[in-house]
Amino acid sequence: MSLFANLPEVPPDPILGIASACKADSFEGKVDLSIGAYRDENGKPWILPVVSKAEKILTSNPERNHEYLPMGGLPSFTSAAARIIFGSDSKELKNKQIYSIQGLSGTGSLFVGACFLYECYDRNKTIYISDPTWTNHRSVFGLAGFKVDVYTYWDSSLKTISFEKYISSIRDAPEGSVFILHACAHNPTGSDPTKEQWQIIANEMKAKKHFPFFDSAYQGFATGDLDNDAYAIRLFASMGFEMLVAQSFAKNMGLYGERLGCLHILCKDSNSATRSGKFLEKMSRNIVSSAPRYGAEIASIILNNDELLQEWKQCLVIMSSRILEMRKALVEKLVELKTPGDWTHITRQIGMFSFTGLNTEQSTTMIEKYHVYLTKNGRISVAGLNEKNIGYVASCIDKVVRSAEAQSHL
Ligand SMILES: Cc1ncc(COP(=O)(O)O)c(C=O)c1O
Structure with a gap:
């Protein structure tokens, strides 16, 4: 008998499980709105033209090789990624208060950050994630060993942020708790605090000495502008917070499978930033040994060339x-x-x-009866819609809503 024969069955992943079910569906008019990946007007994945250009530059470089990257990743990429998220005029960058290492996209960066907090901050602290949030947050922080709890985020009847309750959650959490904050384009609600609300959140977090851990998976997707979408991070930085930032280039460079990301730590002084950064590097060495090279080289070419950088910004405008x-x-x-x-x-x-x-129930009917795939909490990836399928999707939403109405009158 295998040592593992009695393992419980793992339920399908709430997002990837639905995407797989869609793949397996033979219905011709099926629509996949489950996964957070950009699709073009024909429903196809889009290789950003600027990425294709950078790939050509990369592959034609005779100096190129496939050696391991240093422990912290590709320095020309991590330093450019830091400028993208903190701003090229960032005072904290100039003062060397920020240490950046390459991570395995957003998820890997979150995990290394979580392990760092467990080892170097306080493993008895609770990690607060928004309710609702991206389904992986709970497991990533749980896997690192933390107790995970939620802060109120959403009012489902008004379909807005439940701001007062959000603030109460911050106030009620024990001092020094870790809060996972979506930098922009909150997943799944698509609703971010206003600038005024961010200020209040920051003030309240400061009063309770909470530790912010920003998850930036959609910079450029909220407003089409990288600087606007980094507003909250830069606000917290300017207020003297120490914090972690997990930055993904999966969506905004269309480099999903290349697993390109960055983990930044901002400290009050450069000495602490370097000490912490060395720990981050050590953790990353233990977890992935060496970060993937290909995506980092592509991004480095784009981010360090003014013309290509502008082209990338145009791509963000096209997608958003x-x-x-x-x-x-x-x-x-x-x-x-x-x-x-x-x-x-x-x-x-x-x-x-x-x-x-x-x-x-309505989401399940959309999937099972109409072959329109969305997550069971009613989240759709709007990027999966196009001229050809939008009429069908709207008519299916119409039908499930009417059928629920009719049943409620029975
Ligand atoms: C909120 C949020 N954080 C992090 C990620 C991580 O993405 P990746 O690991 O592909 O960069 C996602 C992906 O969907 C996300 O929605």
Whole structure:
């Protein structure tokens, strides 16, 4: 008998499990709105033209090789990534208060950050994640050994941030707790605090000496502008917080499978930043040994060349504008169909996702009856919509909403 024969069955991943079910579905008109990956107007993955250019530059370089990267990753990439997130005029960067290491995309950077906090901060602290949040947050921090709890984020009846309760959660958490904050384009709600609300959040966190750990997976996807989307991180930095930032280049460079990311630590002084950074490098050495080279080389070429950097920014505008158009088009279709309810939250929300408000039962019907794949909490990846499938998706939403209405009147 195997030592592992009695292991419990692992339930399908709430996001990837649905994407796999969609792949296996033979229905011709199926629509995949489950996974947070950009699709072009034909529903296809998009290789950013600027990435193709950088690949050509990379492969034609005779000096190129496949050697291991240093422990902290590719320095020309990590230093450029720090400028992208903290701003090239960042006082903290100039003062060397920030140490940056390459990570395995957003997830790997979060995990190394979590292990660092466990080892170097306080393993008895609770990690607070937003309710709701990206489904992996709980497991990543749990796996590192932490107790994970939630802070209130969402009012599902009003479909807005439940701001007062959010603030109460900050106040109620024990002093010095770790808060995981979505830097922009909150997943799954598509709703970020306003600038004024960020200021209040920061003030309250400061009063309780909480430790912010920013997760930046969608910089450039919320507003189409890298600087705007880094607003919260830069605000906290300017207020003297010490913090961690996990930065992913999966979505904004379309480098999903290349696993490109960065983990930054900001400390009050350069000496502490270097000491912490060396620990981060040690943890990364123990977990992945050496970060992947290919994506880092591509990003380094783009981020260190003014012309290519501008081109990348244009790509971000193309992606974020198409998503905005799809939001508008979906609401227009639902209004045309006179679908019961108010759907304006879809255009109020930003980033890659819309938290439609469809409940678990309605989402399940969308999948099982209509072959439209979304996560069971009603989240759709708006990037999966296009001119060809949007009419069908709207008509399916209309049907599941009407059928639920009819049942509630029985
Ligand atoms: C909020 C959030 N954080 C982190 C990630 C990590 O993404 P990756 O590891 O692909 O960079 C995602 C991906 O969907 C996400 O939505």
